[in-house]
Amino acid sequence: MPGILPPAGAPWPERRRRALGDPTMREAVGKSTRSLAEKKAAAYAAYPLGEAMRVRAVAARREALGHTDALLEEFTRQVEARGGHVARADGPADVGRYVLAVARRRGARRVVKSKSMATEEVALNEQLEAAGLHVRETDLGEYIIQLARERPAHILVPASHKTRQQIRTLFDDEAERSGDPPPGGDATPELTAFARRQLREEFLAADIGITGGNFLVAETGTLVLITNEGNGRMTTSLPPVHIAVVGIDKVVATWDDLAVLLQQAPMSGTGQLISTYTSFITGPRRPGEVDGPEEFHLVLLDNGRHELLGTAYEDVLTCIRCGACLNVCPVFRTIGGQAYGSMYSGPIGVVLTPLLGGLAHAPELPKSACAMCHACRDACPMEIELPRLILALRRTEIEESMEPPTVRLTFELWGRFWAHPAGFHLTARLAQLGQRAFMQKGRLTRAPGLVGGWTATRDSPPVARETFHQWWRRTRPGSPP
Amino acid sequence: MTRAQLFVSCMVDLFRPRAGIAAVQVLERRGVELEFPAAQTCCGQFAYNAGHHREAAAMGRQLVRAFEASGANGSPVDRPPVIALSGSCAAMVKHEMPELLERDALRRGRTPAAAGWRRRAEALAGRVVEFSEWLDGHDAPAPSGAASGAPASLKVACHTGCHMRRLLGLTEPPLRTLRRAGVEPLELVDADQCCGFGGSFGLIEPEISAAMTDAKLAHLATARSEGATCLVSADLGCLMQLGGRLTRRGDEFPTLHLAELVDMADQGRLTAVEIGRVASRQGGDD
Numbered sequence: 107m108p109g110i111l112p113p114a115g116a117p118w119p120e121r122r123r124r125a126l127g128d129p130t131m132r133e134a135v136g137k138s139t140r141s142l143a144e145k146k147a148a149a150y151a152a153y154p155l156g157e158a159m160r161v162r163a164v165a166a167r168r169e170a171l172g173h174t175d176a177l178l179e180e181f182t183r184q185v186e187a188r189g190g191h192v193a194r195a196d197g198p199a200d201v202g203r204y205v206l207a208v209a210r211r212r213g214a215r216r217v218v219k220s221k222s223m224a225t226e227e228v229a230l231n232e233q234l235e236a237a238g239l240h241v242r243e244t245d246l247g248e249y250i251i252q253l254a255r256e257r258p259a260h261i262l263v264p265a266s267h268k269t270r271q272q273i274r275t276l277f278d279d280e281a282e283r284s285g286d287p288p289p290g291g292d293a294t295p296e297l298t299a300f301a302r303r304q305l306r307e308e309f310l311a312a313d314i315g316i317t318g319g320n321f322l323v324a325e326t327g328t329l330v331l332i333t334n335e336g337n338g339r340m341t342t343s344l345p346p347v348h349i350a351v352v353g354i355d356k357v358v359a360t361w362d363d364l365a366v367l368l369q370q371a372p373m374s375g376t377g378q379l380i381s382t383y384t385s386f387i388t389g390p391r392r393p394g395e396v397d398g399p400e401e402f403h404l405v406l407l408d409n410g411r412h413e414l415l416g417t418a419y420e421d422v423l424t425c426i427r428c429g430a431c432l433n434v435c436p437v438f439r440t441i442g443g444q445a446y447g448s449m450y451s452g453p454i455g456v457v458l459t460p461l462l463g464g465l466a467h468a469p470e471l472p473k474s475a476c477a478m479c480h481a482c483r484d485a486c487p488m489e490i491e492l493p494r495l496i497l498a499l500r501r502t503e504i505e506e507s508m509e510p511p512t513v514r515l516t517f518e519l520w521g522r523f524w525a526h527p528a529g530f531h532l533t534a535r536l537a538q539l540g541q542r543a544f545m546q547k548g549r550l551t552r553a554p555g556l557v558g559g560w561t562a563t564r565d566s567p568p569v570a571r572e573t574f575h576q577w578w579r580r581t582r583p584g585s586p587p
Numbered sequence: 588m589t590r591a592q593l594f595v596s597c598m599v600d601l602f603r604p605r606a607g608i609a610a611v612q613v614l615e616r617r618g619v620e621l622e623f624p625a626a627q628t629c630c631g632q633f634a635y636n637a638g639h640h641r642e643a644a645a646m647g648r649q650l651v652r653a654f655e656a657s658g659a660n661g662s663p664v665d666r667p668p669v670i671a672l673s674g675s676c677a678a679m680v681k682h683e684m685p686e687l688l689e690r691d692a693l694r695r696g697r698t699p700a701a702a703g704w705r706r707r708a709e710a711l712a713g714r715v716v717e718f719s720e721w722l723d724g725h726d727a728p729a730p731s732g733a734a735s736g737a738p739a740s741l742k743v744a745c746h747t748g749c750h751m752r753r754l755l756g757l758t759e760p761p762l763r764t765l766r767r768a769g770v771e772p773l774e775l776v777d778a779d780q781c782c783g784f785g786g787s788f789g790l791i792e793p794e795i796s797a798a799m800t801d802a803k804l805a806h807l808a809t810a811r812s813e814g815a816t817c818l819v820s821a822d823l824g825c826l827m828q829l830g831g832r833l834t835r836r837g838d839e840f841p842t843l844h845l846a847e848l849v850d851m852a853d854q855g856r857l858t859a860v861e862i863g864r865v866a867s868r869q870g871g872d873d
Contacts, residue, residue, distance in 0.1 A: 122792075122794070122795065126794055126795065126798055132798075434779075436780045436781040436783070436802075437795060437799070439780070439802075440795055440798045440799050440802070441795060441798075472638075473637075473787065473788065474791055474792050476785070477749075477783070477784070477785025477786075477788045477796075478636045478749075478785055478786060478788065479749035479750075479753070479781035479785065480754060481749070481753070481779065481780075483753070484753055497635075497636065497638065500637065500638030502638075503638065504638045504639060517634055517637065517639040517642050520634065520642060521631075521634060521641065521642025521643070521645045521646065522642075522645070524597075524628045524629050524631075524645075524646050524649075525628070525642075525645035525648070526649065527625065527626045527627075527628060527649075527653075530597075530628035530629070534600075534601055551835075556790055557790070559789070559790030559791060559792075559793050560789065560790050560793070560831070562793035563793040563796065563797035563800075563832065563835065564793075564800075564827075564828060564831030564832045564835050565830075565831040565832075565834045565835050566602070566827060566831050567602045567603065567827065567831075568602075569601045569602065570601065570602065570603070572604060573600050573601055573604055574595050574599060574600040574604035574607040574608065575600055575625060576604075577604055577607075577608060578625070
């Protein structure tokens, strides 16, 4: 079944305009992405074993995709054997229904969440809030984004587009709302101290903790959480109920597979050899254990994933959400994450958003948010051929006639003429004759049709009075054709 | 005598033939017996990356045919190398063409010919060598008089295109070529970031494209403050993007194809003044 993603919000030209017109955001994004990309490179350079494990990790992920259904069955058996509950969700509504049913049964009012792309994907916060629940994000970045009523602008560092000054303003407003003392200043320790104080209360009062999951280990039914702030542990151990929402693509067969995978996300995402907290959660609290929730639920989210298995796009499901492709992408660095209109931004977002939500959901992304520079291909630890997949989506759009007819005609004529020397030379002659009208100071400054896109922001040299072909013919009359 | 065929690229052919002419001089000066297969038009990369693969394949087939014809009518085994004046187009031929032509033949129902097209494209792919890579491989010692005219301190900013860098893995050859020419190459900060062109992307998204270029030009400004006399690239696409944005901003900083710079160095006329003179010539005003 195809998936459903939240609406993109404003139309593309509007999102693009906002992004290009926000120099503060662009500077912050440029700085943070460059820093993360450098840290990633340094991490792999300093730890040769990391590369060897990466190669094995790619194989483990691809192998797992070939057995997704069997692994999910095994995973489910293992979780249930340990007293946990597993549910399958086709899409957003299923997730919302399941979580709300648990909440109703428990009489729950307050929810804390740790960072999760899957719950962003199904707009779970909105669903729960609409039903009257209080939902609080507890990852610092997500907390900031929630206060700002925005969408994460980066898969890994959702608030990296915000400056400390902007964050302080958000916190000041929140302090005023809650009647708590505001942060002492906009230094990082002061800001985190404020967030910690606020969130501590939320953790203690929460009825349900909701997380995503980085991996699922089938052989023991274990949920793996990679976090840096400790909020994941609080979310999964303080509230009496823990619900994890995890894409079906996250399952691996064994702990051996997990062992080679575990470092890849932190190394590629932040340049850490291992994340600050790596949590393995296998079922609810058992008799004799001192911590852990009373109830443990795992919601396996499909939302368009299963349909990709066995297709040319299958490898996209090996993505570990490290954000490395975002950090090197020149388009992402220029427009930031929110312009993509999806929680999945950057190159992986260009591929994943239309694949999960349908091409019609984000027709602009493949052609407008990629310069085909291939930087993402080199950056991806899972060796996902992102440029090739983006190109395949462009091709599909053309095959499905989603392109303006004038553009299509331009390419058709172009292909027809340039497939033969005579046609090629004819177009050169026509340009030589006709271009005067479009020239200023010896340069083309405007142009009709597709080329007008070039001259909108750049000059072009005119077609030369004598092309190379013409020069060769003139100066080497005897030379063979 | 070494034989070679010149793959000039449609952009050099139409917009900067001087770069092609310079390459001819440079190669012939090094004793290459150069052929120019006149049936070549375009490798189809622009259409290919825009997703228009039928059109790209039509152009690609023509390119393959053009380079199969050889003036010295050699058998396929001793067909000469094809020296490409664009890293990006070389990458298109080497990495995409065989699969594209095979797939397109299948799409057109020419099943028996599909494998043949793949083989023919692979044969061409195997012969294609990027210009600076060729110079590098032949370690062409600069002919007499070369480099002597260039003050040792002459600095040039260098931009290597994304496809040349990532798909061909050629980051050092242009730098070494410049050093052999007696100039000091200055790589820009964030050298591996795209110039903003990106084929159809640059036409569909002129504003994002220009914003990317402006970031590159900010780093170029640093290189200029360190004494760069011009911007050099082995890819005319990047050079037209960067140069076209410069002049749109009223900036006449010289931009040169690598072949032009090597040609000037060969002749011992590589000076800042001469660079400015060559760069300011418009294709149409030669």
